[in-house]
Amino acid sequence: MTASRSRCRPSFPPLRGLLPLGLLLLAWQLLGSESSPYFPPPSTWARGLQRLWENGTLGPAARETLVTFTLSLGLATVAGSVLGLAVGAFRRVDRAVGPTLEFARAMPPVAMVPIAVLLIGYGEAMKVAVVTLAAVWPILLNARAGVRTIDPVLVDTACSLRLGWFDTVCKCTAPALAPSIILGVRVAAPVALVITLLVEIVTRVGGLGGLIALSQRNYLSGQVYGLILVAGLFSFLVNGLVALLEGAVLRNRPRS
């Protein structure tokens, strides 16, 4: 928790730290053999990507991964906040569903893939179901923790102002919860991306992951490395975007 906080918040470590990575890639390029089936040099990665781009498979695959990811993260955010709110607000509910939630949370999402395939079949709905199920937990847990730490004065104020139930939620609870939910989303976003790729790799249903698995099957290793680079870029962008979002939501807010 503390580690993940300090990791993304302050500045990126000094750029000269990229030196070893650069040297490694350079050595790989110079010493690697173009025809190596396992460790092809970086120039073949670029060529593999270019080929995929030209035959028009890269764009749609990337879009498909992006759609699954966005949809699932959105669903997980809504479901996680609502459930977390309900569980956190009422002690009895928490006690009643606590063990069930703990048990469900402990299930590795990968193990859900075969079940989802059998019940829902191969397709977009299956992907979204598995990814949402994996991404919902960090948001739910953070929302639950957030409800518990709401300042009682805030609730009392709403009470003495005779705000209705709806107004209380909109004007007091939701704004007070936003930081914890955003924190949950920040943990959930990389999870959602990883699980999206994972489901695609395991089931070979479309998307970047499916493309990676397909290239690997056909021993197009240059393409595999190129696609991994694209996936890395994706995760970099996603993390950056979520950090920006967090900054925007948490601005003008006294740090608690």
Added chain:
Amino acid sequence: MTSPARLLRRVNWLGLGTLGLLAALWEAAVRSGAVAYQFLPAPSAIAGSAGDLVASGEMGAAVLHTLQVTLLGWALAAALGIGLGLLLGLSPTAWRYSMASIEVVRAIPPVSLVPVALLAFGFSIRMELTIIFFVSAWPVLVNTIGGVRGVRSELLDVARMLRMSRATRIAKVVLPAAMPAILVGLRLALSLSLVLAVVAEMIGNPHGLGNALMSAQQALQPEQMFAYVLAIGVLGIGLNAVVALAAARLVPSASARRPEGGRR
């Protein structure tokens, strides 16, 4: 520590009851045909099939394989992560000249490397170990670096004042002070190891729980499939509990800090 009676009172009966009620509802829904999924077995059928699998030894073999690989990969990752983390945490020069590389490589989603390992090592236990090692070394490494760099400078001053040798300083001052952070990394790494072991088995290695799960799916044996999923979940909870207990014993102050939500 706690007496049986107190332990009994601490059990969350309401929660367990809810779990039981849900299972009963599920059973009733499937039996009565209210839920018309072709491949949704009733809990009783799952339990029966789990019993059969345990009796025939298939379950035991699969669990044993997955457990072995998980623990071996985790141990390797822990050794490298803590060792390298100490080096990078203690030497500012090494940190400056490598941390950015680490951050960049770490950003690559680990699962996308499964196909690479498959290319390089084929369907083997080496492939499985490589994947587990590569993925779970990161949390240990990053948390060790963070923990070591976060050691209070007063402690290091004391060590210097006592003229401790480098080895003594690391063993007596740095490691104990960084232990809470390292333990968080180790816990994250263990759950990751199990997940990645299952993934590797699902995609490549023809052994273990992941493979059993996939073959049950392909054989259209949903009861067996659910039984294996349950086994994976129980294994995950068990491993996590063991590490949490060990951590609470080793460093009592660290047990308050939990790796919230970050499971993989």
